[in-house]
Amino acid sequence: MFDPSRDQARQFFVDSWRKHQNREVLTQLEIIAADLVAHHPEYHGLINDPDGVQKDFSPDDGQINPFLHLSLHLAIEEQLSINQPPGIREAFEHAQARHGDRHAALHDVLECLGETIWRAQRDKAPLDGKAYVECVWKRAGS
Template identity: 85%
Template sequence: MFDPSRDQARQFFVASWAKHKNREVLTQLEIIAADLVAHHPEYQPLLEDPDAVYKDFSPEDGQVNPFLHLSLHLAIEEQLSINQPPGIREAFEQCQARHGDRHAALHDVLECLGETIWQAQRDKAPLDARAYVDAVRKRAGL
């Protein structure tokens, strides 16, 4: 099972972006990661900083953790590719139809996933996959 440390996960995004910019050969996962970074130009300068993997991002200071954001995007791409949890792909497609924009729909799903993870952590309970998919459906206006 793939279980990287925080720094390893962050380094993956930094390295994927560097390989993309240098026109090096990327793995399929690195292609997805680089594409995610390309859709977030606000994160690109950070990912070009060799010390970025060691930075802290505090929500109390109003900071968004770009590595968390990109990691959630990556998780969603994997979920969509295998339709897991069941129904996530259809719910996403409905969100996408509502927005007319794939990336905006992904951000809807990301909000739902983040909330579902937060609730599971708060309640010290397993992630509620049904509630997650239902939240995405709700965002789609269903």
């Protein structure tokens, strides 16, 4: 099982974006990562900064961690590809139809995933896949 360090996970996005910009051959996962970066132009300065992987982002300062955001997007893409937890793909498709925009629907899912992770950490419990999918359905208006 692949278990990258914080810096390795961040560097993966940096390298994927660089390879994309240089029109180099990318793996399937790098293609997804580069596409995610492309959908977040507000992160391009950070991704192109050689010291970007070392930066700290504190919620206490009101900062959103761009690498965490991109990593959650990547996790959601994997979940959708295998429909895990069961029902996530259908809930996402409903959200996408409601929004008329794939990226906006992904952000609904991302909010629910973040909440699910937070609850699991707070409660020292496993992730509740059923509650996660239900959250997506609720955000999608069902």
